[in-house]
Amino acid sequence: MAWSQKLPSGRYRGAYRLPSGEVRYTRGGTFTSKRAAKDAATELEVKVKRPGWRDPRASEITWGDWLEMWSPGRQIEPSTVENEAGMIEQHLLPQWRDAPLAGITRHDVQTWATRMVKENLGTEEEPRYRKSSSVRRYLNVFVSSMTAAIDAELIDTNPATRIKLPPDAAGDPVFLTREQYAALSAAVPNSQDRALLDFLVGTGLRWGEAAGLHLHRLDLTRGVVTVADVTDGREIKPYPKGRRQRHVPLLQWSVDYLEVPAARDCGVQHRAGRCPSGLVFPAARGGIRDDRNFYRRVMQPALKAAGLDHMGATLHDLRHTYASWLAQDGVPLGRIAELLGHRSITTTEIYAHFATATAADIAFAMRDPREANVKQKPAVSGIIPLRRATQE
Structure with a gap:
């Protein structure tokens, strides 16, 4: 409800509240009577309570x-x-x-x-x-x-939407063949550096997921790694991109060079909770490995030694390579999306061209329908159980 206030001059001004509770006063002069000031404030109060009213000062x-x-x-x-x-x-x-x-x-x-x-x-x-x-x-x-x-009801529409920009020139991902990756890996002299490269290409983990991987997430007995912790280089977050944990099978060759470090606190700040174990791939002096340093010190020289530096492959291209190998050997795109942690299979469709149908696939799919007893094609999982892992 509006009201009036007497000023030191003896005149009056009206007062009222906005829907937010903020007090406002009548403008354009003062009033000689208390009633006139209150009436003016009441009129303004009615206006501000109407649907669609916007504070003029917001502009x-x-x-x-x-x-x-x-x-x-x-x-x-x-x-x-x-x-x-x-x-x-x-x-x-x-x-x-x-x-x-x-x-x-x-x-x-x-x-x-x-x-x-x-x-x-x-x-x-x-x-x-x-x-x-x-x-x-x-x-x-x-x-x-x-x-x-x-x-906040300061403007009605967003003027920054539907802005058109020219497309960037496409930067094509690099897909290494198995032979090319074998040459790259063989050119890495340090076994622990090689272990990290093998792990990246053998699991498709992003760098932050591998660098933030803790020992308790690595199940060498069952041959599975749980992707849950991730680092941005400063701290450990309890969820990867997309905020969903995922489980990725481990193949024997991807952990052959892995030397599991002693279990201890990782020494890195955690976003939530306490650290339950050490990092699987810690830096030489402890803490988190730096991707730029690793690329410059390990991968770049190995690419050059293997005669592959012209391809411009990056650490993230090991993830692309992992997905391309799966697609080449018939793993469905939906399963690849699950292993990579993609929220939408649309993201995974860049690997679709690797899943080309072979003559054998077409011959089976187009088998003679007049045959009474057609044998079903056996399912192939493509997953080889983990035999062992090097541990200290």
Whole structure:
């Protein structure tokens, strides 16, 4: 209910509350009577309680102001906060800091995004441009901020959606043949480095999943590794990408060089709970292995020694190689998706071209239907039980 307040001058002003509970006062002068001030405040109070009413002062809030209000309440990973901080400081604030939220249009955002892609970061002789995928990452942060502004009832629509960017040139994954990988592995002199490479290509684990793998997740008796812990290089999170644990069969050759370290606390900070065991692949001095260091020190020289450096294979390409071998030998895409931890089989379809039908497959599928007793094709699991593992 509206009310009036007497001012030191002897005149009155009206007061009322917004739906949020915030107190507002009548504008445009004061009143000589208490009744007139209250009536004016009552009229304003009725307006703010109507459906669809928006605070006129909301249009004055800039994106920079909103960033300060929005950021503290976000529920995102600490690593994401760190990654986004640079994007915000370098790319978003210079453009949008002083822009009123209500005045930002889709045209403004499209113009900004297009300019970011076309900006030459190099020289005239050697031009260099941002990838559209990089600009899309900056744009995603901006989209999230504007979606939150809608939820806060500061704007009606999100001007950062449906922004078009040119596609990046496709960076094709590298699929090694078994012979190529054998040459690569043989070129690694250190057995523990070779053990990690064999494990990556033999299980399809991502680097963070292998680097964060704990001993209690490795069941050498049953020949299964449980993918649950993952590291971003700073801490151990209790879930992999997609937030779902998965179980991957271990084949003998993928652990032949593995020397299981003594069970102890891993020495790395855990996001939740206490550490129950040590890391399967710790760094030489303990702690988490660094993928860039491992690639530069181990994989890059091995690729060169094996005559494969022209292929440009990365550590993540060992995961692609794992999936391609499965597809080549007839493992269904749905099962491959499960082993890789893909939430959608659409992601796994890049390996579909490896699963080409052979003449034998076609002959069996198109067998003479007039034959009464047609034998069924035996199922093949493709999984060989683990015989042993080297342990200390």
